[in-house]
Amino acid sequence: MTLQVTSARAAAMRKPKAPEANRARILAAAIAEFASRGYKGASMDAIAARTHTTRALINYYFGSKERLYLAVLERVYAEIRDAERGLELDHLPPAAAIRRIVDFTYDYYVGHEDFVRLVVAENQARGRHMKRFPSLRTLNRPIVDLLGRVIARGQADGDFRRDVDPIDVHMAIAALGMFNVTNQYTFGTLFQREMGGKGNVARRRQMVSDLVLTWLAESAGQPR
Amino acid sequence: MTLQVTSARAAAMRKPKAPEANRARILAAAIAEFASRGYKGASMDAIAARTHTTRALINYYFGSKERLYLAVLERVYAEIRDAERGLELDHLPPAAAIRRIVDFTYDYYVGHEDFVRLVVAENQARGRHMKRFPSLRTLNRPIVDLLGRVIARGQADGDFRRDVDPIDVHMAIAALGMFNVTNQYTFGTLFQREMGGKGNVARRRQMVSDLVLTWLAESAGQPR
DNA sequence: CCCGGAATTGACGGGCCTGTTAAATTCCCC
DNA sequence: GGGGAATTTAACAGGCCCGTCAATTCCGGG
Numbered sequence A, B: 001m002t003l004q005v006t007s008a009r010a011a012a013m014r015k016p017k018a019p020e021a022n023r024a025r026i027l028a029a030a031i032a033e034f035a036s037r038g039y040k041g042a043s044m045d046a047i048a049a050r051t052h053t054t055r056a057l058i059n060y061y062f063g064s065k066e067r068l069y070l071a072v073l074e075r076v077y078a079e080i081r082d083a084e085r086g087l088e089l090d091h092l093p094p095a096a097a098i099r100r101i102v103d104f105t106y107d108y109y110v111g112h113e114d115f116v117r118l119v120v121a122e123n124q125a126r127g128r129h130m131k132r133f134p135s136l137r138t139l140n141r142p143i144v145d146l147l148g149r150v151i152a153r154g155q156a157d158g159d160f161r162r163d164v165d166p167i168d169v170h171m172a173i174a175a176l177g178m179f180n181v182t183n184q185y186t187f188g189t190l191f192q193r194e195m196g197g198k199g200n201v202a203r204r205r206q207m208v209s210d211l212v213l214t215w216l217a218e219s220a221g222q223p224r
Numbered sequence C: 001c002c003c004g005g006a007a008t009t010g011a012c013g014g015g016c017c018t019g020t021t022a023a024a025t026t027c028c029c030c
Numbered sequence D: 001g002g003g004g005a006a007t008t009t010a011a012c013a014g015g016c017c018c019g020t021c022a023a024t025t026c027c028g029g030g
Helices: A002-014 A019-041 A044-050 A055-062 A065-085 A094-111 A113-124 A142-156 A166-182 A184-191 A198-217 B002-014 B019-041 B044-050 B055-062 B065-085 B094-111 B113-124 B142-156 B166-182 B184-191 B198-217
Strands: none
Touching: A019 A044, A019 A055, A019 A065, A019 A113, A019 B019, A044 A055, A044 A065, A055 A065, A065 A094, A065 A113, A065 A142, A094 A113, A094 A142, A094 A166, A094 A198, A113 A166, A113 B113, A113 B184, A142 A166, A166 A184, A166 A198, A166 B166, A166 B184, A166 B198, A184 B113, A184 B166, A198 B166, A198 B198, B019 B044, B019 B055, B019 B065, B019 B113, B044 B055, B044 B065, B055 B065, B065 B094, B065 B113, B065 B142, B094 B113, B094 B142, B094 B166, B094 B198, B113 B166, B142 B166, B166 B184, B166 B198
């Protein structure tokens, strides 16, 4: 099987001008363009210009603007999912594991502003595209399972409160982490706060950990 | 002076067809349209259709699409600022006052989805319009002063920790409150969670209070 | 009664954008 | 080396949208 795949891929690779290379470059450019200007604001011509191709070629590969956008969504979600899978928490005490999850999530948002902006754009569109695309609906997020296991361990140790829904915790972490990226402009302008500064990032990230952990520890070990 | 203003305004009111009535209806329609479709997605013709006027008339009143959008932003920010001014907290114990602030903020976002969507849209545009409009830059938000006073009282009572920045607290509250509205579509789809349900709103709102209050109480009363 | 100015309309011009289609180019395989 | 498929290009058509401008309606005051 490996041989078959190899030969097939080799055949596909040596032949034409630059199909998959072009495809990959177009997708990367599309991620940047859609993240920067939103679905409607993004221009197919701009994506073509970024990749030294033409609008017709992009349609030849992806079919339409919406299809291209869906490919973008699929890609960035796959990336965060893969990154989440890389987290190794089982050897950490529950509190430290929580802190690690928060740091990872917070830093991922700060470092992947494109992803955050795409998520926000899709929500502003009321999830219209996502809804109609099955492979995006069934996309699971390992972070919730990880969180669930950590929380269960903390509860078993008597360190965490008992009535905790992992999804609620993830939502709190995601909300606090995304806000810095999503609302940095209005919030920074209104409250004279620079939100991109690295020092502030570390401080706020720790505040998120503290918020979650103090809440998790609240009235822990009470009689069940 | 009052007489002058009165007579001038009376003269302005009785005269023509429906200038300020039209103006108000256009602004309301613009809020809905911009909130629903974003700046670029919004159509001047759609706003005109909603108000039984024409695109030319809207430009006659507001000058351009961008000017109209700025008037929209100014309006919705003025509204939340006025609502925040109505909060009366001085007679409440600090913890109860915090809970009240959280409830107010959370409910305001849930009940004013247009406002939230406009804020998000402006952030997606990197605050481009807001930056260039002085009256939006100098807009202050009473909620931070209220929060600061409440926190100071809680610290004086020894109930709240000492190193607290009111803006940080407001950011946490705003982040958790906005997330339900802003990310309801992707989050709901990915995690099979209905986020509009009223019961869930009350539960999540209380979680926000608990998060903030347990954090505020953490290591309070320690030696200064 | 008529006039002057505010309010309102219809139409034009220019720009940008997307999807398609037919033609041209390139490269692989026989 | 030639057939043929895969890739790429150039140009077209249709749609939407915005700002403007001259023309028209309407109202109130002299």
